[in-house]
Amino acid sequence: MTGRKRIHTIYANHISKIAMYFVATLWLVIILALCSAKVVSSREKLAQQELDRYFCQMEKETVKEVRDMLGSQGYINSGVTLTRITEAEGQVEYVLNIHHERLYQIDDEERQELVEKLDDISAKRGYTFLINFYEIEEV
Secondary structure (H helix, E strand, O other): OOHHHHHHHHHHHHHHHHHHHHHHHHHHHHHHHHHHHHHHHHHHHHHHHHHHHHHHHHHHHHHHHHHHHHHHOOOOOOEEEEEEEEOOOOOEEEEEEEEEOOHHHOOHHHHHHHHHHHHHHHHHHOOOEEEEEEEOOOO
16 A cells, blocks of 8 residues: 555545544534423423412412301302413413302392402402302292
8 A cells, every 4th residue: 555545544534533523423412402402391391380289279278268258258168169261471360259049149238348358368369350159049
C-alpha cells in the first residue's frame, strides 16, 4: 500500500468515526428532547391533578358548611350539590343547588336572608355561585 492510499484510508476511517459519533450524538439529543417533553407533560398533569384535588376538597368543605348553615336554619337534611364549571379561559363558576321540601313555603324576605347567608359563605371562600332552590311541591 502506498503512503498516499494509507493516508486516504486513515482519513476515511477518521471521517467515518466522526460521522458515527455525530449520528449517535444526534440520536441522544433527540431522545433527551423527547424524554424532557414527557417529563414536562407529566409535571403539568400532576399540577392539574393537585389543582383538582384542591378544588374537590374545597367544594366538600363548602357543601358541609352550607348544610350546617341550612340545618341551623331549620332545613335539616337538605340536599346540597355544588357543581364546578370551568370555562376555556380557566375561569371557574359554581352552581349551588339546594333541595328541601319547605323551601316553597318561605316568603321572599326569608329567601333573601337565606341567599345573603349563602353569599357570605361564598365570599369567605373567594368565589360566588349561582343559587338554585329546588322546591318540592305535593302533587
